[in-house]
Amino acid sequence: MFFKKRSEFKKFCSWLDAILENPLPKNTKGICFNLYKEGMPNFYGVQFIATGTFNLKDDEWACDSILSSEENIYYLLNRNGQHAVEKEINGLIESYLKKGKFALALKNCDGIGFGFVDGDLTIVYTHEGYDNQKEKKNSSLDNDTMNDTSGWDAIEKEFLRVYPAQINPKHYGTLIKWRFGGNDPLDGISIYDGGSYWHFVSFGLTEMYNKECDDKEISGYGYELTFKLKKDNYADEEAELKNVCRILQSIARLVCVNGERFLPNEYIYTGQTTGIDAQRKSELTGFIIINDPSVETLETPNGKVTFLELIGMTDAELKTLSTKTSVATIYNKLGSDITDYNRKSIVY
Template sequence: MGLFDFFKKKSSGEEKPIEDGDKTVVQSDNTDDSAPGWEAIDAEFDRLYPDQPNPRHYGTLIKYMFGGPDPLDGISVYDAGEFWHFVGYGLSELYTKESSDPEYSGYGIELTFKLKKSDNDEEEIKNGCGLLQYVARYIFKTGKVVLPEEYIYTKQTVGIDAHQKSKLTGFLTARDNLAKPLDTPHGKVEFVTLIGATDAELRSVYESETSKLEVRKLLQELGNQITDYDRQSLV
């Protein structure tokens, strides 16, 4: 049984279908040492950042399938001017088609994160990679996929920044508004971005009878998908 075989993709009536014109189609001649899923992600971020052929990259020493602690095989970080744009590699099928679902590649998503630059970039970039690995680990262990317009609320009160001082304690999620969905040789992949949210914002969603509408409202009020550890709560 492959890594993704236990997972059954769930559909939501509220999810907007991806139109053909809004996705990047990637074709590849698969060989034993090829990674068409990885190459598809690279191609999309090369489109976004053509002047950065060699972005910062943080790879894992021991792959998750071989007992390593980190489910993402790697995370690339691009300089987007005002912010750092992270993208993970590992929630889709990077190397070979393992699952029996022909429509989606792996879980059908990869995580992204847009972190506002600061005076503590080096430490916060490493911390940001840890956050992506944390969410990916949750997905791998539970089989529950993080989709757009959802929230991640652990009820923790410390910040998600490196020094745990920020008012942002969890995440809202959205479709990445920069990276287009992919149609890879292994199936569809959508980029889901994590957006830092305060405890008060997350509680307002958690306690709402219409949580999805509350998430949409907060995303609209935020006005962008950048995580700013210094921002104040909207609630």
């Protein structure tokens, strides 16, 4: 396995070196490695893209191509599926940034990401001098509806209050946004490091940009979703983080497509027999909903925003719930709002 990885990295370096032999355009702001499923089984393509913009708050930057490797595609053979491919390309990019011949040229960009063209974009590098506020002001993407990011800024400001050193938290965005016909209602999900847990927050159920809804008191649906996942010795931590993002997107889809409205002290009974974790081995199969105690309700220029936190629950626990009072009772009995995939049921 060691020799295979070393050989793969050597081939990746040769491909990327050939592209970077010629200087990148002077106006290059971002680098995106587009991933494709090729026609042959287990084969995946990687295309190099240089972009004229980079914006952590809007993954449309990845579509602002000013240079492309076009038909010069790097091919990966991987029999373990798309997630394994994402993990492999992540490792190759990170290794190149440490050891590659033209690593400095890449590091001079504001940011670097990768993703399948119909999936989420993962950011692997941001320049220490990257100024998201400047990028926001300079961005011309969808200017009529996105020239004001006050809703997004308000959420970031609140989480920066809780996690003051985390200016650029881990972030997963969508390549094709909901308003442009994409499948994911949330524009993005940020993950803050809470020490013993990861704290997720969604961006998209409230009005991120200009005020569009008629109700001036409430921003969008009035709330964003949060989730706290206990850190553990996961076989694949990245898979678990992305799995939580998929859960949040699925629940947001219930809101945007089915018209579901969630409130504190409600519960979500999925009826599934497998766990909510990526490995589907946890005893937790559904959720209760509470007001996230770590963050405060916001009064933004677009209206009020609250934060509804999901907490993983076992099937036995969920079957005892019927009222808001019962949800509040079991939450108090649980004694924590951090979801622990390995905990045992408190109800038998």
